[in-house]
Amino acid sequence: xxxxxxxxxxxxxxxxxxxxxxxxxxxxxxxxxxxxxxxxxxxxxxxxxxxxxxxxxxxxxxxxxxxxxxxxxxxxxxxxxxxxxxxxxxxxxxxxxxxxxxxxxxxxxxxxxxx
Amino acid sequence: xxxxxxxxxxxxxxxxxxxxxxxxxxxxxxxxxxxxxxxxxxxxxxxxxxxxxxxxxxxxxxxxxxxxxxxxxxxxxxxxxxxxxxxxxxxxxxxxxxxxxxxxxxxxxxxxxxxxxxxxxxxxxxxxxxxxxxxxxxxxxxxxxxxxxxxxxxxxxxxxxxxxxxxxxxxxxxxxxxxxxxxxxxxxxxxxxxxxxxxxxxxxxxxxxxxxxxxxxxxxxxxxxxxxxxxxxxxxxxxxxxxxxxxxxxxxxxxxxxxxxxxxxxxxxxxxxxxxxxxxxxxxxxxxxxxxxxxxxxxxxxxxxxxxxxxxxxxxxxxxxxxxxxxxxxxxxxxxxxxxxxxxxxxxxxxxxxxxxxxxxxxxxxxxxxxxxxxxxxxxxxxxxxxxxxxxxxxxxxxxxxxxxxxxxxxxxxxxxxxxxxxxxxxxxxxxxxxxxxxxxxxxxxxxxxxxxxxxxxxxxxxxxxxxxxxxxxxxxxxxxxxxxxxxxxxxxxxxxxxxxxxxxxxxxxxxxxxxxxxxxxxxxxxxxxxxxxxxxxxxxxxxxxxxxxxxxxxxx
Numbered sequence: 001x002x003x004x005x006x007x008x009x010x011x012x013x014x015x016x017x018x019x020x021x022x023x024x025x026x027x028x029x030x031x032x033x034x035x036x037x038x039x040x041x042x043x044x045x046x047x048x049x050x051x052x053x054x055x056x057x058x059x060x061x062x063x064x065x066x067x068x069x070x071x072x073x074x075x076x077x078x079x080x081x082x083x084x085x086x087x088x089x090x091x092x093x094x095x096x097x098x099x100x101x102x103x104x105x106x107x108x109x110x111x112x113x114x115x
Numbered sequence: 116x117x118x119x120x121x122x123x124x125x126x127x128x129x130x131x132x133x134x135x136x137x138x139x140x141x142x143x144x145x146x147x148x149x150x151x152x153x154x155x156x157x158x159x160x161x162x163x164x165x166x167x168x169x170x171x172x173x174x175x176x177x178x179x180x181x182x183x184x185x186x187x188x189x190x191x192x193x194x195x196x197x198x199x200x201x202x203x204x205x206x207x208x209x210x211x212x213x214x215x216x217x218x219x220x221x222x223x224x225x226x227x228x229x230x231x232x233x234x235x236x237x238x239x240x241x242x243x244x245x246x247x248x249x250x251x252x253x254x255x256x257x258x259x260x261x262x263x264x265x266x267x268x269x270x271x272x273x274x275x276x277x278x279x280x281x282x283x284x285x286x287x288x289x290x291x292x293x294x295x296x297x298x299x300x301x302x303x304x305x306x307x308x309x310x311x312x313x314x315x316x317x318x319x320x321x322x323x324x325x326x327x328x329x330x331x332x333x334x335x336x337x338x339x340x341x342x343x344x345x346x347x348x349x350x351x352x353x354x355x356x357x358x359x360x361x362x363x364x365x366x367x368x369x370x371x372x373x374x375x376x377x378x379x380x381x382x383x384x385x386x387x388x389x390x391x392x393x394x395x396x397x398x399x400x401x402x403x404x405x406x407x408x409x410x411x412x413x414x415x416x417x418x419x420x421x422x423x424x425x426x427x428x429x430x431x432x433x434x435x436x437x438x439x440x441x442x443x444x445x446x447x448x449x450x451x452x453x454x455x456x457x458x459x460x461x462x463x464x465x466x467x468x469x470x471x472x473x474x475x476x477x478x479x480x481x482x483x484x485x486x487x488x489x490x491x492x493x494x495x496x497x498x499x500x501x502x503x504x505x506x507x508x509x510x511x512x513x514x515x516x517x518x519x520x521x522x523x524x525x526x527x528x529x530x531x532x533x534x535x536x537x538x539x540x541x542x543x544x545x546x547x548x549x550x551x552x553x554x555x556x557x558x559x560x561x562x563x564x565x566x567x568x569x570x571x572x573x574x575x576x577x578x579x580x581x582x583x584x585x586x587x588x589x590x591x592x593x594x595x596x597x598x599x600x601x602x603x604x605x606x607x608x609x610x611x612x613x614x615x616x617x618x619x620x621x622x623x624x625x626x627x628x629x630x631x632x633x634x635x636x637x638x639x640x641x642x643x644x645x646x647x648x649x650x651x652x653x654x655x656x657x658x659x660x661x662x663x664x665x666x667x668x669x670x671x672x
Contacts, residue, residue: 010447011527011564012484015477016454023462081443081450102450104457 002111005047006031007038007065008079009057013101017051017079024108035060042069049111053101054080054087063087066094077110124417132410139402146395153387158354161376161383162363168313169365169374172323177369179278180259185211185222185294186282195282197226197233197292199242204233212236219304221270223295224282229255232292236270246295254279254293261370264300264329264340273299274340276331300329302336310334319378322347326371347375356380433601440614444488451481476525483524487556491615494549495601498622505543505626509650512538512547512579516570519551527564530555534572538579540647546623553616554583554643562587562640578629578646586640590633595641598633620645 004026006017014031021028029045032038035056042050042065050069054062066076076096080087083100091098099106187194188207196204208222212235221236229246231237246269250262262277275297282292301307306323313321314334322333328348330338338344346357347364352373355362361383363376455478459471466474497503513536520530540547551570558568562585571582590598599621601614617633624631624645631645 010451012448012451012477012481016451016458019474019477020454020458020462023458023465081446102446102453104454 002026002048002075003045004028004049004051004111005038005041005045007033007035007050007052007056007062009033009053009055013053013079017107020104020108021051021111024112026111034058035062035065038065039068042074046074048073048075050074050076051079051107051111052076054078054082063090063094063096066091066096070094070096075110075113077107079107120421121418124414124421127417128410128413131413132406135402135406135409139399139406142398142402143395146391146398150387150391150395153391154384157384157387158361158363161361162354162365165363165365165374165376168321169367172372172374173367173369176261176278176367179296180261180280180369182280183286185296186280186286194284195224195233195292195294197224197282199232201233208233208235219271220296220298223269223297224292225251225255225295226292227255227290229293231269234269234295238269238271241269248277251279251293254281255290257281257283257290261325261372262295263325263327264331268297268299269295270297271299273301274329275299276325300331300340302339304332304339306332307336307339316378316382318382319376322375322377323367324348324373324375328373331372343375344377347373347377441488441492445485445492448481448485448488452478452485455481480524487552490549491553491619494619495615498619503546503622503626505546507541507543509539510542510544510547512540512581512647513572515544515547516551516572516581519548519555520570522548522552523555523559526559528559528562529565529567530570531567532570532572534570535574538572538574538581539650540579541650542627542647543623546627550620550623550645551581551583553620554645557616557643558583558585558587558641561585574649575646577649579649580644580646582642582644584636584640584642586636586638589635589639589641595633595635598643599631617643 004021006014006021006028008014008017008031011033014033018028018031026049029047030041032041033056036059038050038052038056039060041047050066052062052065056062056065060068062078062080066078070076076094078087078091078096078098079101080098081101083098088098090096097110099110188196188203190207190210191203195201195207198204204224208224211222212220221234223234223237223241223246224232225246226232229251231241231244231246234241247267248262248265250260254260254262259278259280262279264274264276266274268275277298278296280294281290282294283289284291298304298306310321310323310332311334313319320333320335322335322338322343323331324343324347325331328343330341330343333339342348346355346360346362349355349362349364352364352366355364359380360377361380365374366372367374455474459466459474459478463471494503513532513534516532520526520532523530555568555570562568566586568586569582569584571584573580573582599617601618620643621631624647627647629645629647631643633641633643636642
């Protein structure tokens, strides 16, 4: 079980992840709709897993948030529709796992892959 | 990018204009060359004419110097007696005198010492006096000459020239005297009158100068007898230019005179340069106009091409953006729908009935959103192709609005309807449902959960009016102006969408002949208002409709 922070600018996606991760046995600490709030909540709540969308509207995007909050003990999962080489390179340089939206099994694995 | 191509366009247009101007310049150079050549030809012609004149005069006067006529008494054919007032000499001189076409040439005999012994037209007291004229000593030394102009005349108070020939004993013996033919130099002299016929223009002037530069005869009578103008005293023969004048100088070697011609440059070249200059000016103006026209025509052509290029690029960008947005927007609810269903299946046993129902509701909401989005996309294509069918009938907007609200399951917002109880209009009920659904959806997306959304129906003149207001962040004036454009999307962080909903609303309301606009709500948020022509209460009621029905519509619930 992991302590998870979920960030997405689409409420429907947040609802889904909150429900599913909870049922998967994780603790969803909080949710955020934008990057700035995600950074703040990361500092405050110290989650073990950050599930974050790439595109978050105005402000920081998911990988920029990852660049700011990354630290040992925090796994970051980029949950996005936009997977391309550039995104994968940026993600790899930040030790961020990329999961394509719609693949719920992959997301569950990424969140649960706790040593 | 745009400025670079603008600069390139301007460069191309400028180059074309430069080519035109260069061509024009070459034409100008050609014309100027032609003018120079023409001027040279004119000079040569004038000089040749003067040389011809000089030859004629030289040819006419020259033989007079070598003539034997008058070197002996023409009546007696004996040598002149050269005795003072000798009667036979006087008779012969009178005969010579009368053979002249003019009575203004006098004949004078001098003896070997230069003393006058006889003559015609003589001034009183001339006989016995010594002739005081430069050049006479040369004649008495044996050389015939034209004596320069002098006031010391024997025959007239006027200045004269004199053709003087030595008289030799027995024809070729020693010089015993001389015969002088004095002709006056005057404005009305025979010679001057002859010259008058040469003039062809206003400023041309023909003159003959003796060895001392005194004008012997001229088309300008005031100069006769005086020293010639400096420009005619130019020592070299040929064509010359002196400021505003041209001159042609020709030497008459036999008699030692000079023939001179002068004219103002402008008049001399007038016939040549006038038409050439006009042609030049016209050509230059034409070239400049041509260059300018070329420049602007090319520039506008190129700019139009750039604009068209930019327009096509913009269309292409919009299409690509549309595909990108639509694919993302369709994918999101599809993902949500699948996700909730998978969660439900995977955790069916973990969920109680309420949570199962809630999960199904979430899946349903996503499916509904997917449906609405796909309809927006398809409708946009239909609207733009002009293929969206309308079936008009009487619709109650109040009922339609209630229906649109009811169609939203478990809304996150407080949806309130207010205003008149019944508001009949003539409209396509399905399309009006779509408009109301899109406006509600837009309001919900643009305002936080739990806030209130008002739908207010009222009457404004002949119009039925519907206002949908949210309590969101609202929009700037600029954004309000663009909100009905295709792909216009709000800036609110959680706002997603294709940017097609309000665009479709506008297209539908336009097709109904109504108006739709957006404004800032008093107290924050946004109000979208649309109006449709109201149907009078009398026309309402039967529910049937006899209007054109391209495709069957369904009545409002």
